[in-house]
Amino acid sequence: MTLAKSLVDAVQRAAQRAVEQQGAAWFLAKVTAVNSNGTVDISTARGPVAGVRRLKSYSAPAVNDVVKVSRNADGNWIVDGALA
Template sequence: MTSRPALAVHRDLSAALKSQAKRTGEQSPSVRGSDWRLATVTAVNTNGTVDADGIPAIRRMDTYQAPAVDDVIVISQSSSGNWIAEGRTASATDPVGAWTAIPLASGFTSTHTVFGPAQYRIVTAHGSRRVELRGSVDCTSSVTAQTNFSTALPTAARPSVARSWVGRRNYSANTNGVIAMEITTGGVMNVFGSASPSQTDWFALDGCHYEL
């Protein structure tokens, strides 16, 4: 058998070494440097970590609250090989962000234009979902007792337990300027009016919110 020239052998050896070094660098964080990727959560652990795409114990950022299996999250790896979960990404059908008209019940309108129409939106605050409210509601007839002022909101905007908040209302010498409201787990909002002469003619939602 004819032996190969030494130059060809050296060239092949050099190419093999370069290829091996490239593969090692691609697989080693200390060579590759930090990186990020998307991953799907497969387990939520009790020590502040999640497992995702076969990677165990990825430390969660403080802003990544209420993690759940099947969350699509952003994970990053440091040059030392440590992983961190930065937070979940939004899906194509995510309802977060859009201001939507509150479906008002009979006897209520949203014509108090000084404050704008009664609306809600779903947002993420500190890693958890909540509903923010704005605008105002007018009462066709003065409200003097607990009364439903909305029909049921969509399932995505309904809380896990009943939530309550305080908002502004019409004010005169015979009334105070605040009023209590709530939303049930069925998505219906209530306003707590009071008897004459402190009946409620309109109330505002600006600055109000509730947790889901």
């Protein structure tokens, strides 16, 4: 691989990471722990996320629930609710 090709590849990877980090998105996740402070720990395809707040409508979280989660551009997460 040439130096120019390596540089182009590195720039493309950096740009892709920047777009992914700044974009809002939603994911499916699995609840791995229910915390007493109104948060849950989840496991996503991108890895684990601890201490995620949940909407009041998701009032009875349980370990192994499959949930829809949203992440905003600032990197904040919220659990929208469990899937039926």
